[in-house]
Amino acid sequence: MNREKEIFIDLKERSYKIEIKRGLLEEIGKKIKKIKEYNKIVIITDENVGKFYLDRLTKTLREENFLVYDIIIPAGEKSKNLYEAEKVYNDLALYKITRGDLIITLGGGVVGDLGGFVASTFLRGIDFIQVPTSLLSQIDSSIGGKVAVDLPSGKNMVGSFYQPKGVFIDPELLKTLPTRYLHDGLGETIKCGLIRDKKLFELFENIKGDSEVLERAEEIIFGCCMVKKVMVENDEFDRGDRMILNFGHTIGHSIEKNYNYETYTHGECVSIGMCEITKISEKLGLTPKGTADRIKILLEKFSLPTTTTLSKEKILEGISSDKKNFGNKINLIILKDIGNGEIFKIDSKDLEKYIV
CATH class of the missing domain: 3.40.50.1970 (Rossmann fold)
Structure with missing residues (x-):
């Protein structure tokens, strides 16, 4: 029914x-x-x-x-x-x-x-x-x-x-929807699981391919919308926890801009951003070891990119004009663990230490 x-x-x-x-x-x-x-x-x-x-x-x-x-x-x-x-x-x-x-x-x-x-x-x-x-x-x-x-x-x-x-x-x-753009959306759906719904992330780990994604579309869409509902109701104007939805976006938006919004889709850039920021947070001891590899394996299952050849300087240049900056502070979104994203505030002058 x-x-x-x-x-x-x-x-x-x-x-x-x-x-x-x-x-x-x-x-x-x-x-x-x-x-x-x-x-x-x-x-x-x-x-x-x-x-x-x-x-x-x-x-x-x-x-x-x-x-x-x-x-x-x-x-x-x-x-x-x-x-x-x-x-x-x-x-x-x-x-x-x-x-x-x-x-x-x-x-x-x-x-x-x-x-x-x-x-x-x-x-x-x-x-x-x-x-x-x-x-x-x-x-x-x-x-x-x-x-x-x-x-x-x-x-x-x-x-x-x-x-x-x-x-x-x-x-x-x-x-x-062309296959590439179905996968583009999966970048954001996987993000929802990573920041707030571990079971949703594990669902994707068990899904075998695109046909199963389409078969279970209502379940997937409902789960992601419920994550966003809570965020929006608690922080309608994006000044607090709603910013956690931007996991992968700080680096991702910089990549989009550097390629003039042509080479990669939004979801592909978020995919790269999630992997790159998690590698960094692992090195800093903020995220459990092995998390970045687990994310990478899942994203690559759906043909999503996980690395960039852009130089550090180009990425930093794109981040400097990001709308998520607040004065001399930048909010990086990291994972304490799968299903648990949090805001990590840094000084703009220290950004170069975190983007490697």
Whole structure:
């Protein structure tokens, strides 16, 4: 029986539900009716996802008598910028979108981040709903209200915290995901296990391959969303424990930037970052010996990279502009053990000692 899983994100007046169910895409029109009586809905998607799912989503919305428009952006991280946001703003103005209307982001993390950022700023904020289509966006970027665009100086440098009115996750959409991008999402799912859910990490150690990942998608997505629920409810604005979700990201974002967001996907960079920071924390005696090797073996099982040829100087240069820096302090996320991540604060001037 295809039972729906629900997770309630309790943020007082900004609360919402995450709904997980195979075939949910066809029910979104009815689901939105229960949230609010909108008139116009604008779907923001990219040219790749749109080919598969735009017509199906439009159909379910029009069946509920919504007036539906769409905006299609180029696929890829290079679309997540202020220039592309301005084009979306202009389209919204052309469609005469008001604060009583709704944006739906249909796509992966780029579409969700860009569309959410636009929703948070157009007319000083209009409602939006996330319909994530990649594993990475289903377990991470669609949840928690972080919306942003990139600058040439770094990733997610301009953004806000703006919660969606709902997140609708249909695991069936993963079937059209290229293998590389399924693995890209696994980088972040494995991260969830490493920082807060040892059983989830061990589940991946026992999974035999991609087909089993897809078979157990609801279980995996639910587990990751529960990790993120706790983090977001305890620290909505990312000033405390929620930063633990950034395990692997400090080095990972530097790698992304150094390769101009082209050579590696986000999940691949996080994969490298998790291995590199754990090697360092092991040498410092902060993490049990053998942890980095255990992580490396699992990541490589899913064809994820675990090392970089970038120089220390290049990595440090990328880290220096990271948004997770606080004055002269940098928060590195390390593992006390598998399933137990923590924040390790260092002085910026000492960073070179830790990146080797």
